[in-house]
Amino acid sequence: MINEAWKMTELLTAAQMRAIEQAAIESGQVTGLELMERAGRGVLEAIFDEWPELRATSHRAVVLCGPGNNGGDGFVVARLLKEWGWEVFVFLLGDPANLPPDAKANFDKWQVVGATHVERLDHDDDMSSCFEPALFSKEADLLLGNAYVGHVVIIDALLGIGLNRPMLFAAEYAATISSFVPDDSYDIQFHCVAIDMVSGTCADSGKALRKATPMVGEQLWPLRFEPDLTVTFHRPKLGHMLGADKCGKLAVVDIGLPSISQLSEASVWLSDPNFGTGLKKSFGHKFSHGHALILSGGIATGGAARLAARGALRIGAG
Numbered sequence: 001m002i003n004e005a006w007k008m009t010e011l012l013t014a015a016q017m018r019a020i021e022q023a024a025i026e027s028g029q030v031t032g033l034e035l036m037e038r039a040g041r042g043v044l045e046a047i048f049d050e051w052p053e054l055r056a057t058s059h060r061a062v063v064l065c066g067p068g069n070n071g072g073d074g075f076v077v078a079r080l081l082k083e084w085g086w087e088v089f090v091f092l093l094g095d096p097a098n099l100p101p102d103a104k105a106n107f108d109k110w111q112v113v114g115a116t117h118v119e120r121l122d123h124d125d126d127m128s129s130c131f132e133p134a135l136f137s138k139e140a141d142l143l144l145g146n147a148y149v150g151h152v153v154i155i156d157a158l159l160g161i162g163l164n165r166p167m168l169f170a171a172e173y174a175a176t177i178s179s180f181v182p183d184d185s186y187d188i189q190f191h192c193v194a195i196d197m198v199s200g201t202c203a204d205s206g207k208a209l210r211k212a213t214p215m216v217g218e219q220l221w222p223l224r225f226e227p228d229l230t231v232t233f234h235r236p237k238l239g240h241m242l243g244a245d246k247c248g249k250l251a252v253v254d255i256g257l258p259s260i261s262q263l264s265e266a267s268v269w270l271s272d273p274n275f276g277t278g279l280k281k282s283f284g285h286k287f288s289h290g291h292a293l294i295l296s297g298g299i300a301t302g303g304a305a306r307l308a309a310r311g312a313l314r315i316g317a318g
Contacts (some may be wrong), residue, residue: 206243
């Protein structure tokens with residue numbers, strides 16, 4: 001769902017976003033800790049804006065934190081919800097000692113007010129060994145199996161926009177997330193929120209980044225967590241538009257950073273607020289998405305035709 005107010009706004013790549021943040025920090029305008037605090041508060045406000053009934057009283061939250069700064073944002077959200085009076089359950093996939101400095105600082109702040117279940121990662125590029133779906137299912141049963149009636153917010157703060165290569169974790173990751181969303185036998189209203197970017201998704205292309213494994217093979221069914229709400233910072237990212245059907249509703253939070261145009265002219269601008277809302281080709285048959293016929297010249301004159309064909313595929317033509 002694309003907000004009308006974003007017409008003619010900048011769309012950033014992950015590298016551009018990092019450059020803006022780094023420039024602001026190096027100029028002394030803000031510290032990394034301040035940006036993380038603003039981001040966490042922005043996520044909280046976006047949640048309350050989307051579901052006003054959650055602001056009125058305390059509920060429960062499950063915050064899944066990853067080994068980078070996206071996890072640091074998650075610790076801020078967890079602490080703020082705890083201060084709001086919520087019951088908060090935090091899981092860290094990674095070693096606390098290896099967290100980046102700002103994320104570690106917010107992990108330490110969270111530890112003062114709440115506990116963290118830690119699952120350490122054994123490999124830098126293979127997260128599959130760290131996922132124990134049965135363990136998380138047990139934790140979910142403990143969380144949800146005591147006749148709790150109310151709202152539960154599940155927050156994905158695992159990877160954010162930082163992922164730029166395929167990883168061997170898709171099936172286990174999906175099982176971990178889904179273990180917190182049991183069947184309808186629970187009288188609970190679930191709200192799923194992704195911080196910055198749906199984990200496992202490329203911020204520049206909107207594609208799921210996964211490697212083929214013996215368990216998953218080349219099967220193409222979606223294995224990503226699909227949130228009701230994605231909260232990103234400063235500007236939408238290209239991947240939010242190109243993978244709009246996987247973001248749920250998108251909220252953009254201002255954390256006080258300058259426009260990319262002040263740093264670079266290589267900007268992409270969103271001219272149509274409805275762009276991306278029709279790109280829902282994750283399911284269905286190719287014949288249900290229209291057809292495109294590209295007529296090309298000879299071998300030396302087919303460049304434009306190839307570009308047109310790629311564009312037709314990107315927008316979902318059969």
